Amino acid sequence: MQKRPVELPLDTLPLALHEILSGAQLHDSSCSASAQTYLVEGRGSFFLKIAALHNLAREEAMYKFLAAQQLAPAASLYIQDAEKDYLITQALEGEDGIAAEHLQNPERLVQVFGQSLRKLHDLPTLGCPFPNRMAEMDAEISEKRFSSVGDLEILTEGKTAAWQKYQSMKHLAQSDAVLHGDYCLPNIILKNFQLQGFIDIGYGGVGDRHYDLWWGTWTLHYNLKTHRYRNAFTEAYGQDLIDVERLELARLMAGLTG
Numbered sequence: 001m002q003k004r005p006v007e008l009p010l011d012t013l014p015l016a017l018h019e020i021l022s023g024a025q026l027h028d029s030s031c032s033a034s035a036q037t038y039l040v041e042g043r044g045s046f047f048l049k050i051a052a053l054h055n056l057a058r059e060e061a062m063y064k065f066l067a068a069q070q071l072a073p074a075a076s077l078y079i080q081d082a083e084k085d086y087l088i089t090q091a092l093e094g095e096d097g098i099a100a101e102h103l104q105n106p107e108r109l110v111q112v113f114g115q116s117l118r119k120l121h122d123l124p125t126l127g128c129p130f131p132n133r134m135a136e137m138d139a140e141i142s143e144k145r146f147s148s149v150g151d152l153e154i155l156t157e158g159k160t161a162a163w164q165k166y167q168s169m170k171h172l173a174q175s176d177a178v179l180h181g182d183y184c185l186p187n188i189i190l191k192n193f194q195l196q197g198f199i200d201i202g203y204g205g206v207g208d209r210h211y212d213l214w215w216g217t218w219t220l221h222y223n224l225k226t227h228r229y230r231n232a233f234t235e236a237y238g239q240d241l242i243d244v245e246r247l248e249l250a251r252l253m254a255g256l257t258g
Contacts, residue, residue: 056085059202097185114236130205151258214250
C-alpha cells in the first residue's frame with residue numbers, strides 16, 4: 001500500500017482523537033476519493049479512516065462481524081462530528097495484495113486470493129448485519145437508471161442495453177454467501193502468502209458469491225495486466241460453484257452501480 005508521510009492538525013479533529021494521535025506518525029494510504037485512510041504509528045499501529053457523515057457506519061458493522069470470525073481487523077473506535085465519520089481499525093501484520101512481493105509471484109498470489117475468497121464465502125450467513133445485499137444493489141441500479149452513472153469500460157454494450165439485459169437476468173441472483181463487496185487485491189492483507197484479513201468491507205453483506213468472483217477476476221487483470229490467471233483463480237476458489245450466467249449478471253451489476 002502507498003504510505004506518504006502527512007500531518008493532520010489536531011484542532012480539525014474530534015477531541016476523542018487528540019490523545020490517540022498526539023505524537024504519532026501518520027502516513028496517507030488512501031486509495032479512494034470517497035475516504036481518507038491514514039496509517040498511524042505511535043503507541044501501536046492502526047488505521048484511521050475519515051469519510052462523509054454516516055458513510056462508515058456500515059463498514060464498522062461489517063468489521064465487527066468479520067473480526068469475530070478472525071477474518072478482519074478489529075474496529076476499536078467509531079465516532080462522528082457534524083460533518084464526518086471517523087473509524088479506527090487495527091493494523092494487521094503483512095501487506096496488501098498489490099505489494100511488490102506479491103505481484104512478483106503471481107502464481108502463489110492467485111492461489112491464496114481464490115482460497116481466501118472461498119473461506120469468506122463458506123462462512124454461515126446468519127448474523128451478518130446486512131442480509132439483503134442483492135436487494136440493496138437492485139434498488140441502487142433502479143435509482144441510477146436515468147443518471148449518468150455507469151462504468152462503460154465494464155458495460156461494453158452500453159448502459160441502456162446492459163440495463164435491459166440486467167432486467168431479464170436479475171431473477172438468477174442468489175443470496176448464498178457473505179460478500180466482501182469490493183474484492184480486489186488492495187483489500188486483502190497477506191503475510192508470507194497467508195491470509196491475515198480483509199479490509200475496506202463497507203460494501204459487504206449477504207448476496208450472490210459471483211459478485212465477488214467477478215471483481216476478483218477484474219482485479220487480477222487490472223493489477224497483473226493479463227487474463228492468464230483467471231482460470232487459476234476460479235480453480236483455487238472451486239469451479240464447481242461457478243455459474244457462467246450468474247457471473248455475467250455480476251458484471252452487469254458491477255457496471256450499473258459504478
